[in-house]
Amino acid sequence: MTSAGTRRGGEAVLYASKLESWADALDRLDAGEDVAWMEMSNGPSLFIRLTGEHDCPEVVVEDESGSMVTVRVPIVPPDDWIADHRERLRQVRDYWIAVTPAQGAEPPADGDPVRAPLRAGGGAARRRRGV
Structure with a gap:
């Protein structure tokens, strides 16, 4: 459970x-380019600018929605x-497992398996147990 001010998740x-x-x-970013992540998605957008307003890198979070x-x-x-x-990304990928419709998740409307929701489930522990 997460919460921040009046927001609760x-x-x-x-x-x-x-x-x-x-x-x-x-x-x-490694190639020296600015990036936008989750731009125009449901929720906040994250921008990383290597040279921001103060001539140093900056992170900008916009919650327009x-x-x-x-x-x-x-x-x-x-x-x-x-x-x-x-x-850290590798660790997240190793730890989180895909949630299948049989586990209660609705499949994406477009059927794209790459967009399958993920949730904590101890993927490494499951692999060790052979699950």
């Missing part, structure tokens, strides 16, 4: 396509931050 749901787009964003709030944060990331995020 339940179980976190990820989509494999969002993780893939984050991997693509990391590749573009909900609170109408925009937050801009100048950052000074460590040199290895992209490699660190790639490792």
Whole structure:
């Protein structure tokens, strides 16, 4: 359960396509490009600009579909931050398992299996048990 001010959420749901787009964003950042992640999706959009308003990298979060709030944060990331995020992404992919319709999730309307929702389920532990 998550909450922030007047917002309150339940179980976190990820989509494999969002993780893939984050991997693509990391590749573009590593190539020196600015990125937008989850832009025009249901919920906030995340932008990483390598040279922001203060001549340093910045993260911008825009929540146009909900609170109408925009937050801009100048950052000074460590040199290895992209490699660190790639490792964290690998860990998420290893840990989270796909939720199938038999487990109560509705399949995506477009039938795209890459967009199957993911939820915590100890994928590594299941693999060790042979499940």
